[in-house]
Amino acid sequence: MRRLLIIDDDDDFSDYLGRCLGIFGFRTARAENGRSGVKLAKAFHPNLILLDWILKSGFSSSDVLKTLKSDDASRGIPVVMISGIKESPEDAEAARRFGAEIFLTKLDITNNPESLLRHLRCLLAGPISQFPGTILLIDDDDAFQEAARAAASELCCDLRVARGGDEGLRMASKFRPSLIILNLQLPDFNGLILAQLLRSGGATRGVPMIVTAGGSDAEELLGRASELQARAFLKDTDAYREIRSEIAAALASASVQAPAKEMRRTGPCGKKGRSVF
Numbered sequence: 001m002r003r004l005l006i007i008d009d010d011d012d013f014s015d016y017l018g019r020c021l022g023i024f025g026f027r028t029a030r031a032e033n034g035r036s037g038v039k040l041a042k043a044f045h046p047n048l049i050l051l052d053w054i055l056k057s058g059f060s061s062s063d064v065l066k067t068l069k070s071d072d073a074s075r076g077i078p079v080v081m082i083s084g085i086k087e088s089p090e091d092a093e094a095a096r097r098f099g100a101e102i103f104l105t106k107l108d109i110t111n112n113p114e115s116l117l118r119h120l121r122c123l124l125a126g127p128i129s130q131f132p133g134t135i136l137l138i139d140d141d142d143a144f145q146e147a148a149r150a151a152a153s154e155l156c157c158d159l160r161v162a163r164g165g166d167e168g169l170r171m172a173s174k175f176r177p178s179l180i181i182l183n184l185q186l187p188d189f190n191g192l193i194l195a196q197l198l199r200s201g202g203a204t205r206g207v208p209m210i211v212t213a214g215g216s217d218a219e220e221l222l223g224r225a226s227e228l229q230a231r232a233f234l235k236d237t238d239a240y241r242e243i244r245s246e247i248a249a250a251l252a253s254a255s256v257q258a259p260a261k262e263m264r265r266t267g268p269c270g271k272k273g274r275s276v277f
Helices: 011-023 034-044 061-069 089-098 106-111 113-125 142-154 165-174 191-200 218-222 243-252
Strands: 003-007 027-031 048-052 079-083 102-105 134-138 158-162 179-183 209-213 231-234
Touching: 003 011, 003 034, 011 027, 011 106, 027 034, 034 048, 034 061, 048 061, 048 113, 061 079, 061 089, 079 106, 079 113, 089 102, 102 106, 102 113, 106 113, 113 142, 134 142, 134 165, 142 158, 142 243, 158 165, 165 191, 179 191, 179 243, 191 209, 209 218, 209 243, 218 231, 231 243
Parallel strands: 003 027, 003 048, 048 079, 079 102, 134 158, 134 179, 179 209, 209 231
Antiparallel strands: none
C-alpha cells in the first residue's frame, strides 16, 4: 500500500483528505506542523507528501522543503504543495524553486478529488522528467477553462489560467510554460497581436501553442494559425473533450515550426467540420 504524508494544520481539510485518500487506497499519516512533518517523514517513509503552503507554526513550508530536499533519505520523495488561497504565479514558482512538483488549491481538490488522484498516480509512475509540465491557458471562457483543466489533469499537467491578455503576458513573463493555449477572441486584447507577442517574447519563444476561436469569424481567425506557428482548435457549443488529444499532440510535437496542415475537425464528438492544426 502506498504511504502518503499530509503536513497541514487545518484539521477539517486534513480529515477530509485522509478519508478520500483512504478510499483511493493510500495509507496516510498526518503532521500538524512543519517540524513534526519533517520528523514523521523520516519515520513513516512516505511515497508522497502533501504540504500546506501556509503553515501557522514557525517552521514554514519552504523550511520543510529545504530540509526534506537536503536529506538523502527524503530528497527523492515527490511533494505536492496545497493551498487554501487562490494560486498565484509567484507562489507556484516559489514552491517549485523550493522543490515541490505540483501546486494545487484546496478548492480544486474538494471540487474534484479524482483530479488529485490522477496527479498522485502520475507522480508515482516514474521520474519527474517524464511529466509534460505546465500549461498556460489565456481564455475568459469558463466552460472551456473547465474542459482544459480536466484534460490537463488527465495528462498530469498543471494548468494556470489567465482571463485576459494583459494577465496572460504577465504570467508568461513569470515562468516558461510547456504549452500555451490562447483564445484569439479575448475581450481586452487582440488575440492575433497577443499571439505574435508571445511568439517573439524571450520567455515564450519556441513554446508550443494552440490557438482557439468559436463563432462566425472563427475559421478566418484560425486560418492565421500557420503564420503564428500554432495548432488550432475550433470551439463548439458541446463538450470539448477532444482538447485532450490536441494538448497531448502539441506537447509531443517535435517542433512548433512545422507548417499547419489543411484542416480537419478537432472539435467534440467526432462531428464533421473544419479546423486547423
